[in-house]
Amino acid sequence: MKQFLLVIFLIQIVRAEAQTSASSVADSLYVIGNYSNAINEYSKVGGLSSALQIARSYNAVGNYEKAITQYQYIVEEDVDHQLAQLELGKLLLKVNRFEEAKSVFANLTNVNTDNPEFQYYLGEVYKELNKADESLVHYKNAVSLDSTHLRSLFQLAKHYTIKQERDNALKYILEGLAYYENDVSLINLHALVLFNDAQYEKAIPLFERVLALGEDKSYVFEKLGISYNKNWEFKKAKEAYAILLKRDDTNSQTYFDLASVYQKESKLDSAKIFINKAMAVQKPIFANGYNQLAYIAREQKDFKIAFKFFEMAYQEDKSDARIYYNMATTYDQFGSNLQKKLGYYENFLKHYPNEHPFYYETARKRISELKEEIHFAKE
Structure with missing residues (x-):
């Protein structure tokens, strides 16, 4: 009997050593990224630890369905296996199976209320489900824990x-x-x-x-260019926009922004050049370019040209009340036809009755003045 027990004990030792050896081989294959062969070796070993490594290997090679199946098997066998649940939830989130991921992370947060990582991932799930309020709750929970x-x-x-x-x-x-x-x-x-x-x-x-x-991204240079311009650092603004144009010389907004810099420097001819370049690449609306050219012409006291550009801008975008208001005020500065002046202001009030109070009051006051001028002109 003693000899029989000894034989059984020796067999168990041999089996354990064989499993340890097979596990070591599988681990060494997994570490160097030889996942397919690692899966075969882990399959020989058996057990939940090997099943977890098989799930990780399938995940690593992109066979997500098999990885999910393997994780689910582990969780069924051991409902308290939080690591398998965490990795399963992250994978479900990755493959856009959000409701299933929510179930996994909700369970984890209930089981382990002190883990900020579980709260964070539940927040991520709710974010993907477009439930911002719920996601914020869990992000805040994570921060309160850590x-x-x-x-x-x-x-x-x-x-x-x-x-x-x-x-x-x-x-x-x-x-x-x-x-x-x-x-x-x-x-x-x-x-x-x-x-x-x-x-x-x-x-x-x-x-x-x-x-x-x-973080060498174009949007950073764009924001910097605007910030430099607003802060009257024109040389740096030009440098930022030059970098943007090297990267993309078809972005009309960059040309418009650069024109704004030159306009602030009172280099109006240069500003015109960049506005025209912006309009050359702009598709399909030119209103912004015509509008800026009108402002430059008005600065140069060339009110007829300014009016022409405002008129062109208005033809491109009739929804912008400011353009029509500028048409009216610009014609008022150079035009001689009082009835025509009056018509522009009256049309402004008719078509844009809910505009800024300043525009409305100015137009209303000017209508009153023009009517008086017309009345005395007739007498």
């Missing part, structure tokens, strides 16, 4: 930046930057919040820092 949870802080900051809720956005941005001052995504959001708040001087060094940290 004040340094950068991904949750970023999502909160991004949400409030888009909504242009300045104070809320800054709250989460500054909390994140207090933990990691070189987080380029948060620095970028900080710059955008200040930019949206017209604090261009404060936004400039932040955008410059974003560039220094390697």
Whole structure:
């Protein structure tokens, strides 16, 4: 009997050693990315640990359905296997199976209420389901559990930046930057919040820092160009726009913005050149270009040309009341026909009755004056 038990014990030792050896081979294959052969070796070993590695291997090679099936098998066998559930939930989120992912992460947050990562991923699921209020709750839960949870802080900051809720956005941005001052995504959001708040001087060094940290994106140069222009740093604005035009010389807005810089410098001929370039690449509406050319002509006291360009802009975009108002005021400056002047102002009030109070009052007052002038002219 003792000999029999000894034999059984020795067999178990041999089997354990064989499993350990097979597991080691499978692990070594997995580590170097030889996933298909690793799956075969893990299959020989068996057990939930091997099943988890098989699921990870299928995930790594992009066979997501088999990976999901393997994860689900593990969870069925061990309902408390939180790591398998976490990886399953992340994969379901990745393949847009949001309702299933929500079920997994909701379960994890119920089982383990102190884990900020579970809260974060539940927030991600709700974000994908376009349920912003629910997603914010879980991002905030994650931050309350871990004040340094950068991904949750970023999502909160991004949400409030888009909504242009300045104070809320800054709250989460500054909390994140207090933990990691070189987080380029948060620095970028900080710059955008200040930019949206017209604090261009404060936004400039932040955008410059974003560039220094390697975020060499066109939108950064675009915002910098505008900020430099607003801050009267014309040389730097031109440099930013020059970089943008090297990358894309078909963007009409860049030419218009560059023209604005030259216009501020009173280099009106150069401004005209860039407006015309903008219009050459602009499709299909030219209203903006004609409008800017009209303003330049008016600065040059060439009211007839200004009126012509305002008229052309109006033909392109009749929804913009300001264009028609500028037509009326410009003709008023050079025209001699009182009835025609009166007609422009009356048409303005007729077609754009709900415009800015200043425009309305100015037009109304001018109509009264013109009627009086016409009356005395007749006498």
